[in-house]
Amino acid sequence: MAETNGTHEPVFLIFGKSGWIGGLLQEELKKQGATYHLADARLEDRAAVIAEIEKYKPTHVLNAAGVTGRPNVDWCETHKQETIRANLIGCLTLADVCAQRDLHMTYYGTGCIFHYDEDFPVDSGKGFKESDKPNFTGSYYSYTKAIVESLLKEYPNVLTLRVRMPIVPDLTYPRNFITKIIKYDKVINIPNSMTVLPELLPMSIEMAKRKLTGIMNFTNPGAISHNEILQLYKDYIDPEFTWSNFTVEEQAKVIVAPRSNNLLDTDRIKGEFPELLGIKESLIKYVFEPAAAKKEETLKAVREMRGR
Template sequence: MVETNGSSSEPVFLIFGKSGWIGGLVGDLLKQQGANFQFANARLEDRSGVIAELERVKPTHVLNAAGVTGRPNVDWCETHKLETIRSNLLGCITLADVCLERGIHMTYYGTGCIFHYDDVFPQGSGKGFKESDKPNFTGSYYSYVKAMTESLIREFPNVLTLRVRMPIVADLTYPRNFITKIIKYDKVIDIPNSMTVLPELLPLSIEMAKRKLTGIMNFTNPGAISHNEILQLYKDYIDPEFTWSNFTVEEQAKVIVAPRSNNLLDTARIEGEFPELLPIRESLIKYVFEPNAAKREETLAAVKEMRGR
């Protein structure tokens, strides 16, 4: 446990990553909860700027959702390696360090895209990577740096690292949404993966911060779901005329720069904290497909407009 900064018993949150997707969503949640929070303006790699932010806000909890993932995708990191290092490694470690010096708990929204199926963890076996397992996927520079960051930040006793995977929200036109991406593709691979349904899981991350949990947490819904299963749900709930086709990993490799991670993460720890957590398929139906089915015509029109751009 880490002693928190400040004298008030009310949590005070400081969010890094105000212009990012998850940072914005976390801010929205805290606002809805009536929580005491602010967004930071300093860049993570600016140690003096980060210290000034902490002195200004005097947070009890820091939420780090900052970093680069690349536009339009992680292939960007292959040609922007120094920017990736500064933000995703040096910046993250700097923030953890200055928080430790001041006794502040930090939650880091990391990634679970640092593992891939292999002979020890074969696809379809139901055997998932645990929090204690060492990353085995460095096929993309993004994942390579993220794996390095995780290996270093695990030494900080004040940090909770959340392994996010293929994040999903209800807005089927939002470009970062995993479902939005695959309904736009001409072809998709069909591999089961662990995924993170943000409407269900992000509120839990705030509760984890309040509980001052530390170490690594596989931050996904229990189980895995394939691309085809998700697209079938989209067809069943939203667009009966929707069609798609598949290609192999080898065929996919010809249209992307860096390989992608595919894996199943073990969720025993997060289920121990939150036994009510829904399995991935049930969570997708509750938080994504049923809400969109309730306004199907509106959703379908928005998706078709997006796909036509």
Template sequence: MGSQKNLKFLIYGKTGMIGGMLGKLCEKQGIPFEYGKARLEDRSQLLSDMAGVNPTHVLNAAGATGTPNADWCEFNKLETIRSNVVGVLNLADVCEEKGVLLLHFGSGCIYDYDSEHPMGSGVGFTEQHRSNYDGSFYSKTKGMVEDLLGEYKNICVLRVKMPLISDLNHPRNIIKKLLGYEKVVNIPNSMAVLDELLPMAIEMAKRNCKGIWNFTNPGVISHNELLQLYKKYVDPALTWTNFTLEDQRKVLAAARCNNELDSSKLKREFPELLSVRESLIKYVFEPNTKNV
């Protein structure tokens, strides 16, 4: 493993949740880093970032997820393509040309439960499965770009799904989103507890890990279980209402996918990786416990 002194990270996605957290982790670990200035779709700007920073690794957490949610992508398809497809391929291509490892934060929202991976079966989608879901434009771009990224040698794709962090007020935190909804569907999903996972991403860059990785905690958790934990640790007065997937579809511009990702590859690399429920309690809920 290269020593800290020889590391220099170039990070994209400064204003995003993951990009912001990566910068803080680098500061904490004393890893030299700079945030990229380029728009990913502008190759000449990318080349000038690379020349100016001369990084050992590029970490990409930039991309269009849509604000306030993925429905934005349905109405802004060209911006979504530029950001999630053109930009990402451009960055991968420049990194390949320069021989620099790219750690790209992709998405696990490219599958939906099916007959071979039924809900509640414990059988998750592995890194080898091709995307089976393009019901939202966001998911469609993520699945397509991942297929193409597979051709690049110098890349590590980390598939994040439903990110959770200890900052319960962060607008991108799944918990914050759920609390803001009038009604929630109660379906088990794979989720990523970033307070535990992002230090592993930095370690993966140091280890020069490559290929595709399901970057979620092992197991699944349903929205109700998540809200029950919130009620237990944070707000005993919390109440919520469920509705069905059919009802949810009526209020969204695009359907959402639900799935379990198999994170055994990540678990082999980091045997200390906690299950989603244990990780949530340790990293998200216990630090936010109100003394009631």
């Protein structure tokens, strides 16, 4: 693969610059003092994608583009063509253009393509491996993501990262998984694999530098339930906080598409980064301890967000 652009330093090109993960990648690369550029092209526009790559001559492409829907993945159920265009055609176009130029591409995909079943029961400790075939297509979002992951395996230059229920320290950021469940009147209570972005995103940049390829379960080791997270919020931030649960069947009455719940195996990522913290330890270090350090400010912001 192309190692440099006349230098020995990597040059990153980010697609999805206005998205959540794209923005966080910019912050991280800037923090590292890395050379990076922001692409403007829509992924499905092959000529524009080629023009971006010829303009910036990257050594590494980071694909954080795509649609998840607003306010949530239910949007994809009624916008199927837009979902296909962004999550499938666009992603494959970028991978193909990179492959033809021997460029490494990191794709921030999803792990929401599996769900617990008889072979992978809840609380069994048995996680889905990178080699396992997706078994969840309950939402159109997950359906397209499972298809594109399968097709990307044919490209030897691509690293696919399975992100799940991403979390950041800002407890009022609307796409933060913790923010979502703090706002809900009722939550289900199922253990899940999750991605603590402040710990894992820097590792993804290192993965790109190492030119890792194939599929990587991009989550912290272990699973944590909704109730456990809300209890941490109660312990660290708001001792008066309360919540209630409902069943998956009750949840189904208030959403359009089913949601994925699973545990992903983390042997591969732990092999690359043995220092990676378990999910609860990571949440405490990267989210709840920093929030507790400015407790009054955090509590005020969260209560304003919740309208209480």
